[in-house]
Amino acid sequence: MVISSWPVISPSGNPLASRFLNAIRALQYYERWREGAERLLTMWLSGAPAAVEAQIRDQMLLQGFEMWSRAGREILAMYALEGEPLGVLSNLSPPVPVAPPVFATPRTRVPCATGVVR
Numbered sequence: 001m002v003i004s005s006w007p008v009i010s011p012s013g014n015p016l017a018s019r020f021l022n023a024i025r026a027l028q029y030y031e032r033w034r035e036g037a038e039r040l041l042t043m044w045l046s047g048a049p050a051a052v053e054a055q056i057r058d059q060m061l062l063q064g065f066e067m068w069s070r071a072g073r074e075i076l077a078m079y080a081l082e083g084e085p086l087g088v089l090s091n092l093s094p095p096v097p098v099a100p101p102v103f104a105t106p107r108t109r110v111p112c113a114t115g116v117v118r
Contacts, residue, residue, distance in 0.1 A: 010086060011079065024072045024075050028072055036072070
């Protein structure tokens with residue numbers, strides 16, 4: 001079993017990828033980090049109950065520019081070094097099953113790197 005906190009966004013052919021990566025890039029600039037953090041939180045918390053969204057947003061935004069920019073820098077570095085997260089995981093030897101996180105698993109069957117997720 002592989003557990004990763006690497007954001008599993010495939011940049012190729014994914015209409016959400018540019019929004020995600022642009023928000024991550026914004027974290028690198030003191031003048032724009034808060035805007036980038038807000039955009040990421042909006043993406044991540046979409047559909048969450050209001051109380052949950054408020055609590056997570058408040059806790060996450062307690063972290064300042066240094067923490068957010070460091071996280072963004074490392075995420076961008078991993079994309080530059082390794083490429084797409086699911087592609088990297090599917091190349092592990094010996095192979096391991098790769099599936100989306102439980103909280104993001106759709107209710108219908110979808111293809112994934114090693115087969116079909118139910």
